[in-house]
Amino acid sequence: MQENDHSVIRAVLAGDKEAYGALVRAHSATVFRVAFRIVGNEADAEEIVQEAFLRGYQRLESFEQRSTFGTWIYRIAVNCALNRINQPGIEAEYRPGEESDPEEKTVQVATKDADPERSLLSREISAAQETAMRRLTPTEKTAFVLRHHEDRSMTEIADALGVAPNAAKQAVFRAVQKLRRELAPLRGIA
């Protein structure tokens, strides 16, 4: 795949614009997923996918063949998403997974029974998580999403955010500490 991506990039740089379509088709789903997890809504995530691939095309000459196109475009997308939630007046949404993922409901709720009381509790927990995520700064939120949900290493997070690895690590620590503080009252009832 990597060698294939590199040959596609050479073709694009040689003037074959159509070849870029293969890269878009191969990587758009991954880019969409990370964009959605950071901004929290589908419309913004789709715009970020477009923006990331457009920027990627415009900067293709600066792409270094040492890295993979997938990692490179992922970094651009994270950057676009971070810029988006950094804009004044735009607030990222955060939707905990249990609403649309029935399998994961069992993780947050101790019983599998569709007990109305449990269901209400589960919704309260989701709402509390959403509020807690909103209180993080854009950098903390993005670092946390990349570490916790996307399982990216601290080095990758640092690269994506354009900061030193230690700064990325501190952003993740602060995010976890804040989230635990915010969600402390719910401990024991979930």
Added chain:
Amino acid sequence: MKHLSEEELIELYYGEAAHPVSAHLEACRECTAQYVELKQSLDAMRPAAAPQPSAQYGERVWKALKPQLIPYEKKARGWRGWSQWRAATLALGCAMLLAAAFVGGRYWERHTAKQDNAAGNRNPQTVQPTVLVVLTDHLDRTERLLVALEHADSSDHVENAQLQSEARELLASNRLYRATASRSGDPALTGALDRLEGVLAEIANNPNLTAEDLERVRKEMNTQGILFEIRVLKTRKADEGNAPNHSGGASI
């Protein structure tokens, strides 16, 4: 027995802890209990379930994107089009040009050094590298920003906006200085610039900078400590700049 910090427990959760941390956890019940609690909290933070894009999603993105792309210009003549002797001539020409530039540069350097010596180095400013002045300027600006942060009137939105704008400008240059200091093997400067970068990123990337945010940055990131470090570094840089034979340290 020294217990594990929350940061170490978080590192352990994400599989990035050093071996002694895991070993301690096996032996310490208190830390094990804390780790179990942390694990439960973090396990409960499930990822937002992203909608699964359809199989045609990539195609849809490409169709929307395609009209916006301007094809890269084809190179009029690639390397393969050159005959070997022309390429060799060009390479030889480049090599001669480089050699001439090198020899000329060495000659010019010696010539100007002689003139400086003849003048008795009356103007030390000419000896001090301009780049050092640039770094000192950066440290000056960051010092001013940190002082402003320490004394910021939290309710003054205009002042906060100015603080944020300055932080954004400094963040970009700080990254360059940090990377260069790291390459030059200057751990004190790298460490200070690294910590400073965290503060600048926090201020610059916050869309709604409030009084609470500033207070939090001041407390959590120990801005007073960083300010002290910057002042020490400035003094060090000034000493390096005034030294008669400036040769050591990071050349930024």
